[in-house]
Amino acid sequence: MEKQKLQAVILAAGESSRFWPLNSNHKSLLRIMGKPLIWYTIDGLRKAGVEEIIIVQGVNRDIEEELKNLKDCAPVKYVIQSEPNGMADAVMCAKNKINGQFFVLNANRIDCQEIVVKMLEKSRQTGAKTILFGQEAKTPWLYGIAKVDGDRVLELIEKPAEGVEPSNIKIPVVRLLDNKIFGYIEKVLGGANKNEEFEMAISLYAKENDTRIIILDNKYDGISLKYPWHLFDAQKYLFDKYLAKKQIAKSAWVAKNAVIEGNVFVGENCKIYEGAVIKGPCFIGDNSIVGNNSVVRDYCDIEADGMVGALSEVTRSIFQRDAHIHSGYMGDSIVDRGVRCGAGVITANVRLDREKISARVKKEKDGVKVLAKVDTGLKALGAIVGQNSRLGARATVLPARFIGKNCQIAAGATISRNLDDGSKI
Secondary structure (H helix, E strand, O other): OOOOOOOEEEEEEOOOOOOOOOOOOOOOOOEEEOEHHHHHHHHHHHOOOOOOOEEEEEEOOHHEEEEEEEEOOOOOOOEEEOOOOOOHHHHOOHHOOOOOEEEEEEEEOOOHHHHHHHHHHHHHHOOOOOOEEEEOOHHHHEEEEEEEEOEEEEEEEOOOOOOOOOOOOOOEEEEOOOHHHHHHHHHOOOOOHHHHHHHHHHHHHHOOOOOOEOOOOOOHHHOOOOOOHHHHHHHHHHHHHHHHOOEEEOOOEEOOEEEEEOEEEEEEEEEEEOOOEOOOOOEEEOOEEEEEOOOEEEEEEOOOEEEEOOOOOOOOOOEOOOOOOOOEEEEOOOEEOEEEOOOOOOOOOOOOOOOEEEEEEEEOOOEEEEEEEEEEEEEEOOOOOOOOOEEOOOEEEOOEEOOOOEEEEEEOOOOOOOOOOOOOO
16 A cells, blocks of 8 residues: 655735735745745745645645746645635645545645654644644734643633633644544534634644643744735745855945945846945845945845945844945835835834834724734834835935835835835825
8 A cells, every 4th residue: 555645835825914915926926036035934844754745825826836936945735715704714625635644734835844854743643633832822812722731732712811812822823633533613614713624623633632832932933924024034044044155146336345245145147236244144036136345244134136326224133135325325115016115215123212023913803994003023024015016216214114015105204104006196
């Protein structure tokens, strides 16, 4: 009898609405170090021994379009979730391709390799076909929480009332499941809250079948990518893991008096002009330009075809492909593809009182999308700029302001509030 392949289902069909204005495509397609985040998740699964990967994507098939152009991406299969109806529905979309045990995880779980290995070890040791991954939570009433007896899971309780939680163990979405779970999902589909159906199905399964848990420390706290500024966490994790030395492509041109220090990657056909300073860790993608007397420093990611023009300073920022700044200051900021910033553009990135920064983000409340104030936990956060927006010369953006896609901001304007997609100021 042929041994069943170990499989994984990657969930990548959501709308990424809370990631506005960086949600032109699924958030796992944002690039760090030249590759979309989902690439790192796929690579981690392969290295952990997963042989077949199924990606659940949306009807626009943006994941498939992006990955097919990557020469070093492992083969994957695709299924379509026609509407964003929650995780349980997404997992059911892959039912006909699943043969035995399988993992379910979010597309942005770029740190999955070690977790998957530990879960497989637990399954072999105990014989249990379903293994959950748990972590201690300081505010367990905000999460799905496991009721446990030793390493056995008795049930899952979604957002228990404060003070009566069965434990403080939350359950992130990296789960090794028995294919019997599909029968339990079918029992709960169509309930009042589609966002709780997956946990309900696993809870029903755990009451009737041996279900174990591994509890890991904060090293495995994961990259949540709930809001746009969480992309900085992903960037730091990937830089620290993969950017271990200075690498300058042979086809790159670097002026004799340019300074490149630390762990810096400079891609093919880049041009680093006279007087430029790059202090790592930094990534400069293929065909990018760093102009005369500019400074790029401290966890900067400039993706392919990017430009940091003369007399600019860019620090702790992320430029997606074909994003340009002519001159000025860009700190703790993220700009999406095709953004253009004119001469002298400034992104303020700290409050005058140096306290933590709050941001207004798009959230859904009672089925309606509203703006809500969220504490970012950061003391430095600049601008988040959506795809193809244009900022005129000497425009200034105050801390933690979000500029939507395809916006046009006139020279000298000061942006003190969020701007919807297509705004003209």
